[in-house]
Amino acid sequence: xxxxxxxxxxxxxxxxxxxxxxxxxxxxxxxxxxxxxxxxxxxxxxxxxxxxxxxxxxxxxxxxxxxxxxxxxxxxxxxxxxxxxxxxxxxxxxxxxxxxxxxxxxxxxxxxxxxxxxxxxxxxxxxxxxxxxxxxxxxxxxxxxxxxxxxxxxxxxxxxxxxxxxxxxxxxxxxxxxxxxxxxxxxxxxxxxxxxxxxxxxxxxxxxxxxxxxxxxxxxxxxxxxxxxxxxxxxxxxxxxxxxxxxxxxxxxxxxxxxxxxxxxxxxxxxxxxxxxxxxxxxxxxxxxxxxxxxxxxxxxxxxxxxxxxxxxxxxxxxxxxxxxxxxxxxxxxx
Amino acid sequence: xxxxxxxxxxxxxxxxxxxxxxxxxxxxxxxxxxxxxxxxxxxxxxxxxxxxxxxxxxxxxxxxxxxxxxxxxxxxxxxxxxxxxxxxxxxxxxxxxxxxxxxxxxxxxxxxxxxxxxxxxxxxxxxxxxxxxxxxxxxxxxxxxxxxxxxxxxxxxxxxxxxxxxxxxxxxxxxxxxxxxxxxxxxxxxxxxxxxxxxxxxxxxxxxxxxxxxxxxxxxxxxxxxxxxxxxxxxxxxxxxxxxxxxxxxxxxxxxxxxxxxxxxxxxxxxxxxxxxxxxxxxxxxxxxxxxxxxxxxxxxxxxxxxxxxxxxxxxxxxxxxxxxxxxxxxxxxxxxxxxxx
Ligand SMILES: Nc1ncnc2c1ncn2[C@@H]1O[C@H](COP(=O)(O)OP(=O)(O)OP(=O)(O)O)[C@@H](O)[C@H]1O
Ligand SMILES: Nc1ncnc2c1ncn2[C@@H]1O[C@H](COP(=O)(O)OP(=O)(O)OP(=O)(O)O)[C@@H](O)[C@H]1O
Ligand code: SF4
Ligand SMILES: [Mg+2]
Ligand SMILES: [Mg+2]
Numbered sequence: 224x225x226x227x228x229x230x231x232x233x234x235x236x237x238x239x240x241x242x243x244x245x246x247x248x249x250x251x252x253x254x255x256x257x258x259x260x261x262x263x264x265x266x267x268x269x270x271x272x273x274x275x276x277x278x279x280x281x282x283x284x285x286x287x288x289x290x291x292x293x294x295x296x297x298x299x300x301x302x303x304x305x306x307x308x309x310x311x312x313x314x315x316x317x318x319x320x321x322x323x324x325x326x327x328x329x330x331x332x333x334x335x336x337x338x339x340x341x342x343x344x345x346x347x348x349x350x351x352x353x354x355x356x357x358x359x360x361x362x363x364x365x366x367x368x369x370x371x372x373x374x375x376x377x378x379x380x381x382x383x384x385x386x387x388x389x390x391x392x393x394x395x396x397x398x399x400x401x402x403x404x405x406x407x408x409x410x411x412x413x414x415x416x417x418x419x420x421x422x423x424x425x426x427x428x429x430x431x432x433x434x435x436x437x438x439x440x441x442x443x444x445x446x447x448x449x450x451x452x453x454x455x456x457x458x459x460x461x462x463x464x465x466x467x468x469x470x471x472x473x474x475x476x477x478x479x480x481x482x483x484x485x486x487x488x489x490x491x492x493x494x495x496x497x498x499x500x501x502x503x504x505x506x507x508x509x510x511x512x513x514x515x516x517x518x519x520x521x522x523x524x525x526x527x528x529x530x531x532x533x534x535x536x537x538x539x540x541x542x543x544x545x546x547x548x549x550x551x552x553x554x555x556x557x558x
Numbered sequence: 559x560x561x562x563x564x565x566x567x568x569x570x571x572x573x574x575x576x577x578x579x580x581x582x583x584x585x586x587x588x589x590x591x592x593x594x595x596x597x598x599x600x601x602x603x604x605x606x607x608x609x610x611x612x613x614x615x616x617x618x619x620x621x622x623x624x625x626x627x628x629x630x631x632x633x634x635x636x637x638x639x640x641x642x643x644x645x646x647x648x649x650x651x652x653x654x655x656x657x658x659x660x661x662x663x664x665x666x667x668x669x670x671x672x673x674x675x676x677x678x679x680x681x682x683x684x685x686x687x688x689x690x691x692x693x694x695x696x697x698x699x700x701x702x703x704x705x706x707x708x709x710x711x712x713x714x715x716x717x718x719x720x721x722x723x724x725x726x727x728x729x730x731x732x733x734x735x736x737x738x739x740x741x742x743x744x745x746x747x748x749x750x751x752x753x754x755x756x757x758x759x760x761x762x763x764x765x766x767x768x769x770x771x772x773x774x775x776x777x778x779x780x781x782x783x784x785x786x787x788x789x790x791x792x793x794x795x796x797x798x799x800x801x802x803x804x805x806x807x808x809x810x811x812x813x814x815x816x817x818x819x820x821x822x823x824x825x826x827x828x829x830x831x832x833x834x835x836x837x838x839x840x841x842x843x844x845x846x847x848x849x850x851x852x853x854x855x856x857x858x859x860x861x862x863x864x865x866x867x868x869x870x871x872x873x874x875x876x877x878x879x880x881x882x883x884x885x886x887x888x889x890x891x892x893x894x895x896x897x898x899x900x
């Protein structure tokens with residue numbers, strides 16, 4: 224049995240938004256609702272869903288970059304959510320994050336060496352300057368940046384190179400878990416492939432565990448072992464990659480797969496048209512019962528009444544749809 | 559005017575240069591490209607390859623430091639020689655552009671109904687009532703739910719996908735013969751992207767509108783285009799019917815681009831990146847612009863630039879050693895996972 228590194232238990236994150244006028248009450252926006260899952264060492268969990276469904280908020284809440292409102296995050300048998308600030312800072316060296324916009328996430332006034340060294344100063348304050356520099360040069364090499372670039376500034380780099388700097392910064396403390404929040408979405412396709420391959424290679428080499436957030440299902444299929452599908456802040460499906468992609472149990476997962484472009488004219492033109500209509504509803508006032516029912520092609524009256532439980536539909540595979548068997552009895556959408 | 563032999567849009571020996579303090583950016587070079595009536599042409603290529611500027615030039619939307627050369631004929635008239643007023647007339651009525659960010663085309667302080675009816679009043683001389691009625695009908699046609707309510711709203715009250723539909727409705731109002739859409743779905747979710755692409759497909763087939771779809775996403779291209787044009791360093795390096803391009807790419811860059819994209823319908827352990835970086839357009843490499851990144855490059859490639867030549871009817875490629883059949887393109891295409899970098 225593999226070692227469980229991380230357990231997320233009933234995690235919720237609520238943002239309180241100011242009312243529309245001075246006297247209007249504040250309204251709650253539940254960006255993440257009652258999310259639970261666990262991660263084993265060396266695993267990559269892909270998190271997918273439409274814009275605004277809570278992917279980034281979930282990723283950041285796990286690392287306590289945003290304070291979750293309810294629930295627990297258990298990291299190697301310790302509850303992160305109960306740690307003091309000082310203890311949390313120590314735990315941080317094991318937990319890292321990579322952001323979407325490579326250039327914007329790097330401080331323009333710092334050179335590459337300073338940017339990469341920053342987390343080391345916090346995690347290992349005892350290191351001498353020389354030792355720090357050696358560590359920085361080592362990770363630069365690891366991510367394919369020439370060590371001569373150490374004194375250059377972020378604006379001198381292309382998007383792909385800037386993302387390598389972001390990755391170097393994320394791995395310099397030798398973390399165990401990295402949350403990758405849309406790490407390749409801002410990059411050109413050919414560069415995306417370089418960065419995806421780099422992350423996969425580092426994962427193997429360093430035994431990393433990854434949470435890989437992306438709205439691009441094809442990238443997620445390439446990197447993940449398991450997939451978590453979010454809709455309006457809730458898990459609607461979670462399971463092994465192959466199962467989720469070829470035998471989904473939730474109509475939302477199915478619709479996402481049907482909408483994803485396929486670079487093959489024959490297949491692209493013979494597929495069913497996307498059954499998904501309209502935009503996701505507002506997370507401030509989510510629909511009753513199953514939150515997906517307003518866009519669901521197979522919704523019934525009962526879907527408005529109760530929220531479907533995240534039920535076991537296969538080995539390690541769960542879906543929150545009362546009619547998951549019906550969803551599955553249709554021919555599979557993807558290969 | 560409905561001459562079927564002249565293409566709707568024909569660029570020939572078309573070029574765009576930008577003067578900058580560092581030198582002249584050769585953004586678009588010696589382009590020959592035609593778009594037929596009702597045809598959907600996809601233009602693909604990496605960031606900076608000249609996709610947007612090519613069509614910004616056609617619409618007279620280039621920055622002040624730009625200079626154009628060659629010809630850009632729309633129904634036989636060279637757009638590059640028109641006065642700003644003449645160009646304005648063609649632009650509103652016969653051809654329209656849709657951008658990635660719908661807010662570039664929308665006035666944030668104006669209700670949807672006024673933005674849409676304005677176009678009709680200016681270009682078709684319609685009265686307010688009639689213009690608003692047509693605007694509403696068009697909003698329904700592009701699939702805006704509760705169009706009667708939405709038409710009274712301001713852009714910020716709509717979602718991104720709905721705003722893009724409004725812009726498409728605006729582009730379609732004057733029944734143009736050509737729409738150029740520059741990354742129209744890049745900022746949208748896949749679910750909304752699929753809706754917008756369905757919309758383009760229906761509209762082009764119903765109204766016989768020609769569509770130029772500029773995109774970096776080959777997946778989008780596969781589902782929508784009739785013909786695909788691949789650009790590299792400001793040049794067309796391959797042009798082919800969509801099916802042939804994907805199954806039998808002729809030019810190494812096209813083949814590499816296709817191999818570099820992960821697929822949602824397949825399990826794979828790695829993708830094959832294109833090593834290196836796109837060339838500097840101030841000092842482009844001699845010979846084939848792709849040669850520094852090409853694994854098949856030989857001396858000839860470094861010495862002389864291959865012309866865009868017809869390799870079979872309806873297909874053109876700029877390569878000294880084009881793949882002549884499917885087998886050679888894929889035989890070289892064994893993915894190498896350890897090709898980490900480049
Ligand atoms: N600091 C904040 N204050 C208020 N609301 C917020 C805040 N951050 C996020 N939200 C809201 O929470 C919801 C989830 O946002 P989040 O950024 O997590 O989504 P996402 O899935 O990462 O979307 P995207 O794909 O666009 O990055 C959205 O409705 C968003 O508007
Ligand atoms: N005003 C300008 N001055 C100098 N160079 C410019 C100017 N506008 C564009 N360029 C350059 O022209 C080249 C072509 O740009 P273009 O916008 O057509 O690229 P693109 O293929 O549309 O890329 P993307 O996918 O990033 O939109 C780029 O190298 C760009 O830097
Ligand atoms: S001309 Fe040469 S360098 Fe250019 S693509 Fe063909 S083989 Fe490669
Ligand atoms: Mg996000
Ligand atoms: Mg562009």
